[in-house]
Amino acid sequence: MADPALHHQIQPIKEIAIDYTPEACTHCPVSNSITLTFDHRGGARWRSTTRFLYGTFTSLIQCPKGNTSGLNFNIYLSSLEGDKSQDEIDFEFLGKDKTIVQTNYYTTGTGNREQIHDLGFDCSDGFHEYTIKWNPDSIEWVIDGKVVRKAEKKEGYSGACLHCCRVFL
DSSP states (O other): OOOGGGTTSOOOOOOEEEEEOGGGEEEETTTTEEEEOOBTTBOOEEEESSOBSSEEEEEEEOOOSSOOTTOOEEEEEESSTTOTTOOEEEEEEOSSOTTEEEEEEEBTTBOOOOEEEEOSSOTTSSOEEEEEEEETTEEEEEETTEEEEEEEOOTTOOOSOOSOBEEEO
16 A cells, blocks of 8 residues: 555656566666567566555556557556456557547456547657546546546445556556
8 A cells, every 4th residue: 555655746666577578678767767669579568566555647658650459558557467356447558549548447347437538649659648546536537637537436336446456557
């Protein structure tokens, strides 16, 4: 769980785990940067080694150029990766159309809350800031400082992702 004393402060990710293709991922804790290379090897996936319960998670992302259909570029928070009862919050770049992004969230394994958002730009032309603001009562998805979606906890419903999550990219 995040330290309450760090509330509203930037806390760079100092340590990551690379799940596959480590040679395609570079992490520099000093500059607080992580670079993933997409080439003939495919890509890579990193995750935080720390779990978080609520917070603001931001990443500068530039998707690769060309048709990347079948390849999923995303930033997401996940409680139990691969478990059917996981919580998850995400931005997903679907590959073929570089002018849209999909947002979604799962609570106790139930999803089907996808929404497609027009970016107003080509996500492979430059870096843009993608932020997930997760708190006990709501989730906000923010692109370059503009809220594109907000999901609020409903009365009598616990579905705002309640489990500690790791950050994945």
